[in-house]
Amino acid sequence: MKNRVPEALLSSPVFLIKRLGMKAKEESHDAYSDAGIHPYHYAILETLAEGERETQGAIADALDYDRGQLVGLLDEMEEAGLVERRRDPEDRRRQVVVTTPAGKKMLIKMRAVAKQLDDDFLAPLTLDQRKQLQKLLLALAVEHVPNCQVTGLALVAE
């Protein structure tokens, strides 16, 4: 039985998560780029949608992005008319980032893309299994992904 991934690797959850993560990243990238944006852009739009007034530092911290990297991402988003940067009058070092109407429209569209992406990726699983998986992944994320304190909402979603 040649040309198969070795059994020893298939029985390692960490290996499987690694490989599935790479595939998920790849498919996300393709799905969002069809709409002309990057998964990072979508994540930023979701972050802005949750809070009221977000500074670049707050966005970077929430998503665990490097601040230098975020500058370029926001440049692209501003270029595309999705967000605007405004100096905070109370502390002129800060930039407050706000979503434009076009950005809000894009967010709605991208939520549908994300939903489709999840559905396609989880296609091999039953509805019940998807809920199980979500619960398990969330428990792992709380431990391993920065800023993942769960409020309970994410658990019952789907």
Add this chain to the structure above:
Amino acid sequence: MKNRVPEALLSSPVFLIKRLGMKAKEESHDAYSDAGIHPYHYAILETLAEGERETQGAIADALDYDRGQLVGLLDEMEEAGLVERRRDPEDRRRQVVVTTPAGKKMLIKMRAVAKQLDDDFLAPLTLDQRKQLQKLLLALAVEHVPNCQVTGLALVAE
């Protein structure tokens, strides 16, 4: 509630798998590099341990590595004395890769590292939940990871 990953992202399994995959990759890299090797090297050793005589092409296909990339990996492994390349007398274009005694020793050591890695990563889960997760991940891998036809062994492992 600022500085948190947005709820919309946390409720997406694809997002969680992406982030957990990145973390798993990172931790794997660190764990194996303490022993002076790369996760890819370990995967190659496992592949060789399953088959009898492996050509470079067969290894690349099994693990879905690019053949050009594999050349460098095997150079490093040969340098470290873990494997040897021998021309196949029946087809002198082919290189047959064999594990040295040192490579077999390293494989044993790395299996312990992999086991520890899995245990640590799954620490937030009960034994029963770990089995559930393994089953779900495997079902997804069959669909999304190349060459993952499951024989049943990986399912009951752990």
Add this chain to the structure above:
DNA sequence: TATTGTTATACTCTATAACTATA
């Protein structure tokens, strides 16, 4: 002096494609 955002640099990974030797 410390912090926010910006810019520049360098480094790792990966993907591609030319090249050789054998078939």
Add this chain to the structure above:
DNA sequence: TATAGTTATAGAGTATAACAATA
């Protein structure tokens, strides 16, 4: 002509650190 392996190159992505403006 096609295939196995090799080599070289370029590109994306990421990480690091210096820098300017403000506090």
